[in-house]
Amino acid sequence: MITIDEKEFHCPVELTLDIINDKSKIFIVYILLGGQKRFKDICEAFPQITQKTVTQKLKELEADHIIERTVFAEVPPRVEYALSPIGKELEKVLSTMHSFGESYAAKYGCKRDAK
Amino acid sequence: MITIDEKEFHCPVELTLDIINDKSKIFIVYILLGGQKRFKDICEAFPQITQKTVTQKLKELEADHIIERTVFAEVPPRVEYALSPIGKELEKVLSTMHSFGESYAAKYGCKRDAK
DNA sequence: CTGTATCCTTCAAGATACTG
DNA sequence: CAGTATCTTGAAGGATACAG
Numbered sequence: 001m002i003t004i005d006e007k008e009f010h011c012p013v014e015l016t017l018d019i020i021n022d023k024s025k026i027f028i029v030y031i032l033l034g035g036q037k038r039f040k041d042i043c044e045a046f047p048q049i050t051q052k053t054v055t056q057k058l059k060e061l062e063a064d065h066i067i068e069r070t071v072f073a074e075v076p077p078r079v080e081y082a083l084s085p086i087g088k089e090l091e092k093v094l095s096t097m098h099s100f101g102e103s104y105a106a107k108y109g110c111k112r113d114a115k
Numbered sequence: 116m117i118t119i120d121e122k123e124f125h126c127p128v129e130l131t132l133d134i135i136n137d138k139s140k141i142f143i144v145y146i147l148l149g150g151q152k153r154f155k156d157i158c159e160a161f162p163q164i165t166q167k168t169v170t171q172k173l174k175e176l177e178a179d180h181i182i183e184r185t186v187f188a189e190v191p192p193r194v195e196y197a198l199s200p201i202g203k204e205l206e207k208v209l210s211t212m213h214s215f216g217e218s219y220a221a222k223y224g225c226k227r228d229a230k
Numbered sequence: 231c232t233g234t235a236t237c238c239t240t241c242a243a244g245a246t247a248c249t250g
Numbered sequence: 251c252a253g254t255a256t257c258t259t260g261a262a263g264g265a266t267a268c269a270g
Contacts, residue, residue, distance in 0.1 A: 001226075002216075002220045002224045002225070002226050003224060003225045003226075004220070004223055004224040004225070009216075009220075011213070011216070012212070012213045012214070012215070012216025012217045012219075012220060013141070013145060013209055013212050013213050013216055014216070015216040015219060015220060015224070016212040016213070016215050016216040016219070017138050017141060017212070019219070021138065022262095023132050023136065026128070026132060030128060038231085038232090039231075039232055039233075040231065040232080043232095049263090049264095050263070050264055050265075051232090051233080052233090052234085052235095052263075052264080052265090053262085053263060053264085055232085055233060055234085056262095056263090065222075065223060071232095074231095075231090076231045076232085077231050077232055077233090077270085078231075078232090079231080079232060079233090086218065086219055086222055086223075089215055089218055089219075090215060092211045092214070092215065093208070093211045093212055093215050094128055095211070096207045096208045096210070096211045097127070097128045097131040097132070097208055098126070098127045098128050098131070099127075099207070100127070100131050100204055100205060100207065100208050101117075101124075101126070101127025101128055101129070101130040101131040102127045103201065103204055104127075104130060104131070104134070104201055104204075105117045105119070105124075105127060105130060107180075107201055108119055108180060108201075109117045109118060109119040109130070110117070110118045110119070111116075111117050111118075137242095153251085153252090154251075154252055154253075155251065155252075158252095164243085164244095165243070165244055165245075166252090166253080167243075167244080167245090167253090167254085167255095168242085168243060168244085170252085170253060170254080171242095171243090186252095189251095190251090191251045191252085192250085192251050192252060192253090193251075193252090194251080194252060194253090
C-alpha cells in the first residue's frame with residue numbers, strides 16, 4: 001500500500017497511472033524529453049489540444065513534481081517548462097511503450113517510411 | 116507514419132496509447148498477466164468498474180488483438196480471457212510503470228508494508 | 231506571451247433491469 | 251454465467267473572450 005497526499009494506491013502501477021492518466025500528459029512529457037519548452041511551443045505542438053487543456057495538464061504535472069516551471073521576469077513574459085529528475089525517469093516508460101508500438105505495428109500495421 | 120485500420124499514428128508511442136488508453140484496460144491486462152481469467156473473475160477484481168464497462172473494454176482489447184476470448188460449450192456457460200502473444204509484451208510496459216511508481220513513491224510517498 | 235473565465239457540448243461510464 | 255439494453259449523469263474538454 002502506498003499513500004501520497006491522502007490518496008492510496010495498491011501497487012506502483014496504479015500510482016503511475018494516476019500521474020500519467022491520459023494521452024495529453026504523456027505527450028507533454030514526450031516533447032519535454034527533447035528539452036525545455038515554452039508554453040507557446042507546447043501549445044503549438046498539439047494543435048488538437050486546446051490551450052486551456054494544456055494549461056490544466058501542465059499544472060497537474062507540476063503538482064505531481066513531474067515538470068518544473070520557470071518564470072522569467074521579462075517583457076513579454078516567458079515561461080519555460082522542463083522535466084524534473086523524476087519526470088525524466090518516465091523516459092523508460094515511454095521507451096517501452098515505443099518498443100511495444102513497434103512490435104505491434106510490425107505485426108498488425110502498415111509501417112511506412114516518413115514521407 | 117504507421118497506419119492500422121485506417122487510423123494513422125505519427126509514432127509507435129501514439130499507437131500504444133491508442134490501444135491502452137485508459138486505466139481500466141491496463142488493469143485488465145494487469146490481472147490477465149496472472150493467467151487466464153473468467154468474465155466473472157475480472158468483474159470481481161474491479162468492484163469499482165461496472166460489468167458493462169468490463170464487457171466493453173474486453174471487446175476493445177480483443178478487437179486490438181491484445182486478448183483472446185475462448186468460449187466453452189458448457190452449461191452454465193464459461194468464457195475465458197487470456198493475453199495474446201502480443202498482449203503479453205505489454206508486460207514490459209507494465210513493468211517499467213511499476214518501477215517508475217516505486218521510484219516515485221520512494222521520493223514522494225509513504226510506502227507501507229502490505230498490511 | 232501566458233494564462234483565466236465562462237459557457238456549452240459530448241461522451242464515457244454508472245445504475246438497473248433483462249436475456250440466452 | 252455471461253452478457254445486452256436503456257436511461258441518466260457527471261466531468262472532460264472545445265470555443266471564445268478577456269486579463270496581467
